[in-house]
Amino acid sequence: MARNRPTVADLRALKGKRQLSKLRVTTLEEAEAAERAGIDLLSVTYGLMLDPRFRDAAPTCFAVPGDEYGMMGATTDEILRTAVKLKAAGADAVYCSASAQTIRRLADERIPVCGHVGLIPTHSTWTGGFRAVGKTAETAEFVWRQVKELEEAGAFAAEIEVVPGAVAAAISKRTPLVMISMGAGAGCDAQYLFAEDVLGLNRGHYPRHAKVYRNLAAEFDRIQQERIAAFSEYAADIASGTYPGAGHMLGIDAGELRRFEDFLSGQT
Incomplete structure (x- = not known):
């Protein structure tokens, strides 16, 4: 049966009902494979999102351009301009780990925003580097405050990265945000992996939460x-x-x- 591309309203309505699947893809071939495999959500590079062939390759995947927000520009206005271009190219939402002020500006322009909590790679110096966040009551409260800040800024979803599963599940139950787990257990609303990890293309260290399904590096x-x-x-x-x-x-x-x-x- 043919499927339609989900909307933000659809994703919100699915919260707590079934786990969504999300992949980070960087090529048209990966995007097409994700489409044919029935993946729900895609994180994509700006270049891929702006490629006019992308929507032919993945017409029904909910696409969230997910390069680091700094590549959008240094100011809120620059980030907004880039977000408008991405939305015009067919993006369903934009990823943004910038300030609550910036997220609020995007939301005010009716641009759906997916934020980020827990381990945020671009801001990891504030939480001790590339390590789990939320393993103590104090740091778990910090993640909760991050989520509440995103709610108040108008985000509709958040990636929650490398947070203990029980903490992520407790938060997910108490927020209207669509919570997307990357190494944060099964108690969220979606599971997120990078295609390069799924396909076995990563020649370096694999994160603990990654699961390798093929060994394309050898091929x-x-x-x-x-x-x-x-x-x-x-x-x-x-x-x-x-x-x-x-x-x-x-x-x-x-x-x-x-x-x-x-x-x-x-x-x-």
Whole structure:
């Protein structure tokens, strides 16, 4: 059965009823695969969102451009201008981890905003670096205050990253925000992973919450070796004179060639 792209109202209505799926994708191929797999939500780069082919690849996925907010610009006005462009290109919402003032400005312009609480990579220095947030009562209260700030600013959703599952679940039950878990357990409204982790493309450290479903890195390694082998054979054929062969070149009638050679012989 064909599905329609969900709206913000649809996502809010689904809160507490079923878990949504979310992926971070960076290519049209990944976007198309997510669409065909029935993924609900996509985090996408600005470049991908602005590509006119994106909506053909993923017409029914709820798309949230999710580059770091600093790439939008340094000021609230610059962030707003970029958000308007993204929405015009087909974005369903924008990700923003900037100030509550900036989020409120976007919301005032009726632009749906997904915020971020818990471990926020761009602001991790304030919470001790790349580590879990909310493992004590005090830090769990801090995450709760982050959520309340987003509510008051007008956000409709929030990524909640690397927060203990019990804390995230307790918060999710008490907020109207659509809570999107990245390493924050199953008690939220959606689960979020990066496509590169799901596909096994990450050659470095995998976060604890990641689950690898394929090993495409090995397949790309194999393809790269085949690429090197093909190029090596090509170079060797050139060196040996094997390439180009007769089948790779255009022929010419012998009489026409003689006429041309006679012409050349008369040239100084």
